[in-house]
Amino acid sequence: MTPLEPDSTAEDVYKVIAEDICTSRLKARDAVVLADRAGQLNVPAQLVDQAMLLLQVDGLVEQATAHGLRVTQLDMDGVRHHYAIRGVLDGLAAREAANRARRDREARQVLETEGQQIMRLGHAAMRSGDVIELVRQDEALHIVLYKISGNPFLAKTAGPHWRALRRAMIETLRHADLPWEIWQQHAESLAAVLAGDGAAAEELMTAHSLDAADSLRSAYATRGGSAA
Missing domain, CATH: 1.20.120.530 (GntR ligand-binding domain-like)
Incomplete structure (x- = not known):
């Protein structure tokens, strides 16, 4: 995964993760680990956290545990x-x-x-x-x-x-x-x-x-x- 630019926004992080979900690189029920994504994209964890909120609003991820998210199933x-x-x-x-x-x-x-x-x-x-x-x-x-x-x-x-x-x-x-x-x-x-x-x-x-x-x-x- 190619790291994002230093001035990237939460919307940029959102687009990368959404594309992974939309193209099935991340499949239904796959865990989405915030720390891993922050490291892969070379962005602050806060940006990934904000992106996850946007992904939840769009129904692409959901809360799986108290501290974890996963890709939703198709509805x-x-x-x-x-x-x-x-x-x-x-x-x-x-x-x-x-x-x-x-x-x-x-x-x-x-x-x-x-x-x-x-x-x-x-x-x-x-x-x-x-x-x-x-x-x-x-x-x-x-x-x-x-x-x-x-x-x-x-x-x-x-x-x-x-x-x-x-x-x-x-x-x-x-x-x-x-x-x-x-x-x-x-x-x-x-x-x-x-x-x-x-x-x-x-x-x-x-x-x-x-x-x-x-x-x-x-x-x-x-x-x-x-x-x-």
Whole structure:
């Protein structure tokens, strides 16, 4: 683990540990020892303690003993709740991005260029079975919509939901058939945005989030999991 810079913050520590959890380097029920993390990252224990509070708020770690924390188990009911909220945010982002693409040629060109590149990388990840890259590109497409929407609060608001869902997506899809239909929905949503059809883009993207939740729950059940 690469040590952090001397001027790092609790948010920086949070991001490192959250990424370890989201990419399954730390698995459910694994202990998270504050002193070990402080030493590995070369930061004061106080920063790790503050980061742990943030991780608890986001539901990624929980108190295991009076003095110890551990990674939480996946809660698929909670995952669906995250998707429901993110669906509203993503629908809004798609609608506003479509409206902006219709009136702002430069924004439309940025969206088209970046969106098509993400679609290519996403399909390549599907073919190779690279789950972490697949999830990275999935998130990247939504982030582009947040950016093009012109609403600076969308990405920040969606962030905690993405952290919870990234972990669920990676853990589950490693043991399941990769969902090609999700990327077909991405293509349809992107096409509606590029066409400047705000109503269609919002409807497609909101439905996409709920479909993704159902696909993930089904895949989780198939691998022998249960909704905690």
